[in-house]
Amino acid sequence: MTRGQDTALHWWQTRGFVVAVAIASMIPLLWPEIPPLVDLPGHMGRYRVQLAIGENPWLSQWYNFQWQMIGNLGIDLLIVPLAPLVGLQLAVKLIVIAIPALTVTGLLWIAREVHGRIPATALFALPLAYSYPFQFGFVNFALSMAIALNLFALWLRMGRLRRTRLRAFLFVPISCLLWICHTFGWGVLGVLAFSAELIRQHDIRRDSDPKSWAHGWFRAFVQAGVNCLPLALPMVMMVVWRSGDHVGGKTQDWFNWRWKMNWITMVLRDRWMAFDIASVTVLFVILFRGVRDQTIEYSRNLGLSALFLAAVYVLLPRIVFGSAYADMRLAPFVLAIAVIALRPRHGVSLRGAAVLAVLGFAFFGVRLAGTTVSYLIYDRSYDQAIAAIDTVPERSRVVSFVGRRCRDDWAYSRLEHVPALLLERRLAFTNDQWSMAGAQLMTTQYPAARGFAHDPSEIVSDIRCRGQFWRPVAMALEKFPRDAFDYVWLIHPPKFDPALVRDLTLIRRDGTSLLYRVNRPAVRPAGTE
Structure with a gap:
């Protein structure tokens, strides 16, 4: 024509x-409250820092944001x-x-x-x-x-x-x-x-x-x-x-x-x-x-x-x-x-x-x-996963582990960056943010978290996956620095030995997702035994 x-x-x-x-x-x-796109929740966390870092200075302890x-x-x-x-x-x-x-x-x-x-x-x-x-x-x-x-x-x-x-x-x-x-x-x-x-x-x-x-x-x-x-x-x-x-x-x-x-x-x-x-x-x-x-x-x-x-x-x-x-x-x-x-x-x-x-x-x-x-369907999985967010106090430091199989499943869970909604809604630290200078405006600066500060430390699998930086869930639960975090959030994790979380307190369970509080040793007053 x-x-x-x-x-x-x-x-x-x-x-x-x-x-x-x-x-x-x-x-x-x-209908979905949050568009169920894989990386979008992570971006939303960055947007919150962009808008709130000036009025919430503690965010500067974890993130560096520069226009x-x-x-x-x-x-x-x-x-x-x-x-x-x-x-x-x-x-x-x-x-x-x-x-x-x-x-x-x-x-x-x-x-x-x-x-x-x-x-x-x-x-x-x-x-x-x-x-x-x-x-x-x-x-x-x-x-x-x-x-x-x-x-x-x-x-x-x-x-x-x-x-x-x-x-x-x-x-x-x-x-x-x-x-x-x-x-x-x-x-x-x-x-x-x-x-x-x-x-x-x-x-x-x-x-x-x-x-x-x-x-x-x-x-x-x-x-x-x-x-x-x-x-x-x-x-x-x-x-x-x-x-x-x-x-x-x-x-x-x-x-x-x-x-x-x-x-x-x-x-x-x-x-x-x-x-x-x-x-x-x-x-x-x-x-x-x-x-x-x-x-x-x-x-x-x-x-x-x-x-x-x-x-x-x-x-x-x-x-x-x-x-x-x-x-x-x-x-x-x-x-x-x-x-x-x-x-x-x-x-x-x-x-x-x-x-x-x-x-x-x-x-x-x-x-x-x-x-x-x-x-x-994705929206329902989001609702179940993020139900724990309101349980976490503001300013908390949360290490999250999202389960993933080594095999590239056609249908992603799309939950890999859901932990960033803690940052977006509770101004809490999350370990899923990208940290590559020059690629975006924000980078992570939380040395105490060591190897659990940024993406892809939030992704865990049942075994070590060839060609990936993901940790097996057992290694992640054993190695993450307890003194750097207040909570551990497991979202559809692979099966793991309960002994790995014996020093954590389970405070919420939503389906297969678990929220733990990191136990702190009691501090004795000076001069006492």
């Missing part, structure tokens, strides 16, 4: 439909005005709820700008709003990618309307703000914008001089680079950020093909392995139809964008500056751009397009229903 081909909008191409599916995409997150310009501040900045208005927990929930909706509107807006109308096949991309990186709780990343999709659509629209000077003026500050939200979103916007400009500039030169094929591509490449210069200022910010003495973390694990293949199969990973892999298979069937089916074709514009993103995915290592899962985060967006690159060929009947739209919408609805049920 091409621009101007038909003046009548079909039901899946209307603004009302876009608004409806954007609102519908929020449904799984409406600095880094490319990972999306929600960290947004909660500053929002938390005083609605509270931290609701502020975080509102921002997180907006991410799937923005992802949906971004994908559909891009499809409309490129194809002229939203093709029926684009609806198959909508479930990727709940992709595995989002489920993992990479919220600053997910927010930046959702914004980047909408900004790319705006970039395309202004290019189509030939408002390139205004676009250049606007995208200088916009690109800087996107980089501050998260570096990844800015980088992906640059790749998408360059690929789109390359096609646009080539088409301009092809129309003016159709015989000069190679020369036209070269000039298009140069001009596309020039037109994307308004997006380049964050490169300076990146150099300043990553060249500081405080920055650590290695970049490693290049071309790990086994995991790159795994990340592709896991783009919709949530709870039910068969359901999630079958859903990914549907996406690949749709993409395959674009190659073999005579009724569907790929847009050159978005097809090239998908190829560029795929190349970046192949070249990205698994760990960048100490941050893991760098390549995994891009996988869903490679597929999403490839899917919205598809469109029915000119001359396809309305009935054929409508059937595709119904199937795509049904696919979205089934995935949405599955995610909603999954989140309700």
Whole structure:
């Protein structure tokens, strides 16, 4: 379907439909008090320190929080005005709820700008709003990618309307703000914008001089680079950020093909392995139809964008500056751009397009229903686990151990960072915070905790897991420094010898979760025996 081909909008191409599916995409997150995303509770603990450390100086005994310009501040900045208005927990929930909706509107807006109308096949991309990186709780990343999709659509629209000077003026500050939200979103916007400009500039030169094929591509490449210069200022910010003495973390694990293949199969990973892999298979069937089916074709514009993103995915290592899962985060967006690159060929009947739209919408609805049920189940496990929080006094020092199997189960418990809710709600010390200088604004500084001060000391297993830093539960219970903590919180721990906790007092049991108080020896008055 091409621009101007038909003046009548079909039901899946209307603004009302876009608004409806954007609102519908929020449904799984409406009921849970805390969005059940793996890392999110840990981030909430950091947000609480950010907001409260000035009025609660004891937090400085455990954590060092320092504002600095880094490319990972999306929600960290947004909660500053929002938390005083609605509270931290609701502020975080509102921002997180907006991410799937923005992802949906971004994908559909891009499809409309490129194809002229939203093709029926684009609806198959909508479930990727709940992709595995989002489920993992990479919220600053997910927010930046959702914004980047909408900004790319705006970039395309202004290019189509030939408002390139205004676009250049606007995208200088916009690109800087996107980089501050998260570096990844800015980088992906640059790749998408360059690929789109390359096609646009080539088409301009092809129309003016159709015989000069190679020369036209070269000039298009140069001009596309020039037109994307308004997006380049964050490169300076990146150099300043990553060249500081405080920055650590290695970049490693290049071309790990086994995991790159795994990340592709896991783009919709949530709870039910068969359901999630079958859903990914549907996406690949749709993409395959674009190659073999005579009724569907790929847009050159978005097809090239998908190829560029795929190349970046192949070249990205698994760990960048100490941050893991760098390549995994891009996988869903490679597929999403490839899917919205598809469109029915000119001359396809309305009935054929409508059937595709119904199937795509049904696919979205089934995935949405599955995610909603999954989140309700996770929410119940959260409620059971965090029931002990009100038992812990404020300012307490708590070492937490969350049970985990060595085997990478498809359905995570998503409880790994629930201990951070003690920090968020009780201003207590917890040992689950990340502590990597330059990666976020907060680092842990509690020497008395020794090897139990920060992530991943909160994760325990039944045996030592190969290639992991997790401790066996027996070792953790035996070795943690008793004098550094007031409480021990065990959340679904593996089985352990009760003799390991004989010097602790059990004060609460919630299902398989246990809260112990560390016993202190009585201090005798001076001069007595």
